[in-house]
Amino acid sequence: MSARGITVVAELSRGEPTALSRELLGLARGLVDALGGPLSVACPAADARAAAELIAYGADRVYASGERSAQDYDSDVWTHWVAAATREAKPGAVLIGHTTSGADLAPRLAFRLQAGIATGCVAISAEGGGLQYTRPCYGGNVRETVSFNTPLAVATVRGGCYDALARDSQRTGETVTIGLDPAARRARVLERQRESGGDVRLEDARVVIAGGRGLNGPDGFEVLAELARELQGAVGASRVPCDLGWCPHSMQIGLTGKTVTPELYFAVGISGAGHHMAGCGNARNIVAINTDADAAIYKDARWGVVGDYRKIIPSLVAAIRELRSSDRARDT
């Protein structure tokens, strides 16, 4: 790849670049600093304010449609539009967040532009003038590092693998408008059903408490919720409880679920199989609570507690309350 730069596809949430989009800008900035070329962003729904934000987080140029209605992902319209922006920007690589939108867009874009494609990457590095892409495979038990023999590559990147740049409102850049083409639409979205999330979003939570098969039933999640309330955390799950109907699939963390990167991650009754760790392996601190002292999860954990979570978690909650109230007593 010569000095042709990188294009990041940014998603917005309530008009703001998502955390993952900002992380991609941080990653891409580092790569263009090593390889040369501009850092452009393709963000269909960006208005002037969102474009300014994207520039403050590292973009040299923002492609936008100026239509806020494009914020909700529409596979055909986005693919067509991002392909047009990419033909305009002529980058060596297009980086997309590994969300349900990104995982849909990336392969379509790659085939349309005769590009190589790597999905769910955890690292991208500049090697010998080109890029190499590292991603989990075999249920998260193996990593592969790949490159491509095509002039363009498209990659999706998992959340929490890179840091965003500090916001700098002094940074300058330009905005280019490319119109959306609604005629590109072949599959039509009739309805968007969303769970009313009054609670903390899993992807944004500072503390995540996740349960697995070892909860032994749906009521186990109530025990986890008690700890979540105490720590203002979110409750998640490995795949087994979701497939057994103990909890909704939207709680699933792992290779085929969400990727979370909290400060503190409780893995309760979770064995620690690779496909689960692919969704939480980047958590800063993992606490494993399991009755099986030989569970693989302890190899990834900072702290391990061997025993019955139904007894340990309530006593942990009580101990946290006690520590906090004695802190408050000292402060007053």
Added chain:
Amino acid sequence: MHIVVCVKQVPNPEAAFSMFKVDEAAKKVVPASGLQMVMSPFDEQALEAALRIRDAVAQARITVMTLGTETARAVLKQGLAMGADDGVLLSDPAFQDGDAYSTARVLSAAIGKLADCDLVLTGRQAADWDAGIVGCGIAELMQMPVITFARDLRLEGSGVRVERVVENGFDVIEAALPAVVTVSNELGAARAPSLRETMRAARKPVTAWSAADLGLKEGDAGARAARRILERLFVPPKKGACELVDGATPEEQGSNLAQRLQQAKLL
């Protein structure tokens, strides 16, 4: 209504990973000898989705299709025993060592040769490389609409109506046929082969097609068409410094853990 379900044979992903070795020099994952080869679970669910459509509309024909070596006949047999009507095996030395791109090309050529396909189903990703590319690739190469991550699909009017899983809910999406849909685990468990279908499976037709049968030339398939270059294959390092938090009773364990968390300023 003709539904083609693309399935892949993979080493049993439910097996403990100690059953696999990673040969870093050869850049290959080597399953232990005797490890069972199975249909990739998401592909089983794609076939389940096809069977549910046939249960509902009756006059559908289901073809299971796989690209692989002769041993991949086993997954076609499994698909037929689950209830598919016929099988297509795409096998040729020229198909070997391909990537998602070359695979999608061969599958597209085969689906095109069937000529009357209304709906192509695949799993959301295969359980070996976990890439999730081929379904979208087929749609792009054949210029069909595509809907990914289906948790429910049904025929409606002259199209397909899909509930597509997203982070915090689902979208309801409709597309005209022919279309490609990739199926996610939220669809629910696939049915087991029934005795009746297993008995019938032996008599169901399986067609084998080579590169020449599909009109593919050298450079159209396998390693020669691949865009991906595998630089390195390795087992990720474990963090491996877990402190076990002890205690005479669960209460003591809980309170000791709370103290550790407080010392680390995590509370």
